Amino acid sequence: MSAAEDLIRHYDALQSRWKVSDRIADYARLVVPTGNSVEAFHRWFHLKEAYSHQLLARLLKDADWVPDGQFAILDPFSGSGTTLVSALSISEEYAVIPRVLGIERNPFLREVGHAKAAGMQQGPTLARRVRAALPGLELLYQKAQETAWSTPSATLNNRKFFTAEHLQSILALRIAIEQIDNGAVVSLLRVCLAASVEAAGKLRRDGRALRHQPRWEPKHPKAVFDANVTRVLEDLDSRAESMSSRGAINVLGDARAAHLHAGRRKFDWIVFSPPYPNNIDYTEVYKTEAWALGLWDDPAAMRAQRLSTIRSHPSVRFPELYTYVQCPYADEVGALLDPLLNAIPDDRYRRGRLQIVKGYADDMLRVFDACRRVINANGRLAYVVGNSVHGTKEGSFVIAADLVLARIAELTGWKVEEIRVARKLSRRSFDSEHLRESVVILRPA
Known part of the structure; x- marks a missing residue:
C-alpha cells in the first residue's frame, strides 16, 4: 500500500469514530463572510477570511441553546471581531448580560476587533466624541501634510503599489490621528484609515496573498477615509442610547494561552476559526495595513510577529520545538500524525511541510488544552476549519485539519x-471527500 493510500485509510478510520453530517445547505454561506460587508459594525473592515456574522446565531439555534441571565463566550482567534459583535447583538436580543472575550495575535486585527466592540458598546456617545474630534483632525492633517513622512515598509514605498502623494496622505492621516486625546476615538479612526489602504493603492488582498493590480485606479486615501468615517458614524448613530453596554473586550494575546487571558472565568461557548494549515501567512496578507498604522518599527519586528503566530505556514523557519513529544499522550499524537508525515513527498518542500504538520498539531493541542480549562461543564466549543491539498498532482496529499484537530481535541x-461538513472544496483535477470545510462541535468530556 502506498503512503497516499495509507493516509486515506487513516482519515477514513478517524472519521468513523464520529458523527459526520452533510450540512452544506445550512452552513455553506455561514463559513464565509456572507453579509459582513454590508452589516453595521462588521462592515468597518472586511476580512475575507472571516465567517459570517450569522454563524453564531445558527450554532445556538442548532444546539437549542438560549442565553439565560448571562452569555459568556470566548473567541481565541478573534480576527476582526465577528464573534464579539455577533455575541453583543445576541445578548441584546435576549436581554442578558454579555461577557465576551476575544484574543488575537495579530496587532492590526486585534485593533479592528477592539474598535468594533467599542463601537457596539458606546454607540451614540462615541459618535459624539468622534464628531467633536473631526474639525481638529482636519487641521492636524493639513499641518502633517507639510512634513515629509517616511516608513520602513518596502511595500508602501514601492511606487508600483502606492504613489508618493497617496503614501504621504496615509502617513499624514496616521500622524494626525495619533495626536487626538481620546483612546476610543483614536482606535476607531485608525481602523477607518486602515480600511482606506487597499483602495488607495494597487495591491489586492485575495485571501491568500497580496496581488499587484496594475490596471486599478487608486482612490485618494483622504477621500476614502472620510467615506469610512461617515459609514462608521451612521452605525454608531443607529444604536439607541439604551443599547450602550459593557461586557466585551478584545486583547492582544495568544490562543495557546487562552486560560491565562481568561483567568478563572468559565465560558458557555468557545467559537473560533484558527489559521488553516494551508501555507497562508496572515502577517503578510495584512502587512500594508499594519505598516500604515505604524505597528512595526522595522522588518525585524515583522519577522518576530511571524514567529509568534500559529505554525500554519512556512514563511519563516520556526524552531524545531514540539511540546507534544513530552506530553502524556505523545504516542497517540505520533500515531495520528505519522501517516500524514509519511505521505509528504521527498522534494525541496518536504522540510517546510513537515514543520507545518508537526508545528500546527503542536500549537493547536495547546489551544484545545487551554480552552478545556475555561469551558463550563455543560458548555460547547465550535471551530471552523478547512482542509487543504499540498504538492503536485503526482504527490498530492490532503491535510484533513477537521479530523486531525478533532482527534487532538479528544486527547x-x-x-x-x-x-458538520459546510462546503466541498475544489483543487483543479484533485478530488477527495476530505477536501472540505467543516464546523466541528465539541463538548467537555
Missing part, C-alpha cells in the same frame, strides 16, 4: 459531538 479532554 485534551473534549468529546467530538459532530463534524
